Amino acid sequence: MALKVKIFKKLKEFDLDISFSCSSGRLLALVGPSGAGKTTIMRLIAGLERPDRGLIACNKSIWTDTEKGIWLPPQKRKLGYVFQEYSLFPHLTVERNIIFAGIDSYEARGLMKLFGILHLRRRRPHQLSGGERQRVALAQALARKPGVLLLDEPFSALDVATRVKLRNDLKSLKNQLSIPVILVTHDLNEARFLSDEILPIEQGKKAPDWLSRFLSTWQSEACTDITWCLSAG
Amino acid sequence: MDTLALYLTAKLALITTAILLFIAMPVAYCCAYFRFPARPYVEALISLPLVMPPTVLGFYLLIVMGPNGGIGRFWEHLTGRRLCFTFTGIVLASLVYSFPFAVQPLKAAFEKIDLRMIESAYVLGCSRLETFYKVIIPNSLGGIIVATILTFAHTMGEFGVVLMVGGSIPGKTKVASIAIYEYVEALRYRDANILSLALAVMSYLVLVVVNVLNQRNKYGS
Structure with a gap:
């Protein structure tokens, strides 16, 4: 099972234009500053928003294909979505x-x-x-x-100790799951610990340079939160 | 004491509240969650009975529900009976008059629900309708209770609209507020006082029952 994503959506501040894939049993971390479009990508995968153009497919099932006019509502996409908070009833x-x-x-x-x-x-x-x-x-x-598990900053509202514990649990769970897992996080430590691949995003696009720029700042070890590091210059 | 007028008032308030909750829920849902160009006009129309003098509203209802009005003619064609000066007529008038009192609290309660909770239900496979009765309704109990109280209390105290559309036919359209007015007109203050007290006690008991239900339904904050 694999998730393939190739989407374009015009947002207020910038154009979201990105493509990536994630195969079964792997965890792809989307990292980037606030407002980079990470959550919008998750919402587009979940079918909570529609892209202007693009294709989203999970294994052989096409969830979105704007060229062919295919768009499955969230109810028909077999996926698990963990929100930052408020998702429980x-x-x-x-x-x-x-x-x-x-x-x-x-x-x-x-x-x-x-x-x-x-x-x-x-x-x-x-x-x-x-x-x-x-x-x-x-x-x-x-x-x-689910065929795909989406985790949108699932630990960001937690204290450090709980966060570390849950992170370890998720790591061992990930090894048991045979589905693609997409994680959105601000925390590069978290991304490095959990993911098989990191996809840095800036202004709705892949930004490999941004990551190397960031990592040079990150070498200081004290700086693990992207937002904080950016504001720190 | 005019128990018949009291019974008629309670019957009118109960029927109006039950029907209105049923009608107001989908309307409030559309106003809370759908964005459409005509929304401000529709919402203004829903709220119109709040600001319109009851006698003016009653007058227009009398015209449309009368034998020459659209609704009156349609009703007569359907049932062979007139709509004005009947109990059915005052129920219909009460539905219009109390409509905003049912819609507004429901709309406010629906708007207060976190959108992520609704989206979470969609992602978990619930259709819009399932999400409505499995997630939105159970999380809007406070708003439903307020809508029930307001609609019931408002219908109980209705005077102008009922008088215009229903007149004062004992056992058919003569509700408590009209009976009180007639007692005062005839200088029968003692009878007016008893009926007024009965109406006040009834209103209070309704509030107590609703509050008890509200307490039971609370699942903490």
């Missing part, structure tokens, strides 16, 4: 949140065990910590039995 318990993705309670139990959240099954999202919430969100995304 506050009126449902952890178990019902996972079942919501279309699986039965037996399968949900298996997933909850895998993510170590079985003891939280009767709780509602507001009764969970940030880390627990993101574990539930991951379990919910995988409950969809």
